[in-house]
Amino acid sequence: MSPLSSFAQYAVELLSSVGPVKARAMFGGYGLSLEGVSIGLIADDRIYLRADDLTRSEFQAAGSGPFIYQSRNGPMTMANYFALPEDSVDDPDKAARWGGLAAEAARRAGAAKAAKAAASKPRPGAKAPRRPAARKSRRAVTRRR
Secondary structure (H helix, E strand, O other): OOOOOHHHHHHHHHOHHHOOEEEEEEOOEEEEEEOOEEEEEEEOOEEEEEOOOOOHHHHHHOOOOEEEEEEOOEEEEEEEEEEOOHHHOOOHHHHHHHHHHHHHHHHHHHHHHHHHHHHHOOOOOOOOOOOOOOOOOHHHHHHOO
16 A cells, blocks of 8 residues: 555644544545545545535535546536635644535435435335246247147
8 A cells, every 4th residue: 555645644634633534545646534434535635525415505605616527528527525625724623624514424425325225125025026927939939839
């Protein structure tokens, strides 16, 4: 495992008051996680934190933009990750607030994903849906005559 860049180490330290934040190398940058849940990423020495419908407007009001990366098809916007506001990059107290919002958004996303998975599982004791009988080919039907 390669050592973290100095900026990734700084990001982990900056967000440490939120909890045991870890950085892991991925796609030329780093993923930031808290207790196994993705709360952000680092790309081009910039911290992007998880956002959702409840927190996105706060990031936008603070002047933050979404994470945009280049793909084969042109620029792609990840609307669930917003840049840490500029005034928070050097302020651990402000960064902790944004990190807390990211952790809450990540937990909500995890809960929604779990609920969706649970809803798609069959209930215990429920009968499996019947499959329609296989149709015989025309050739098989004509041979019997």
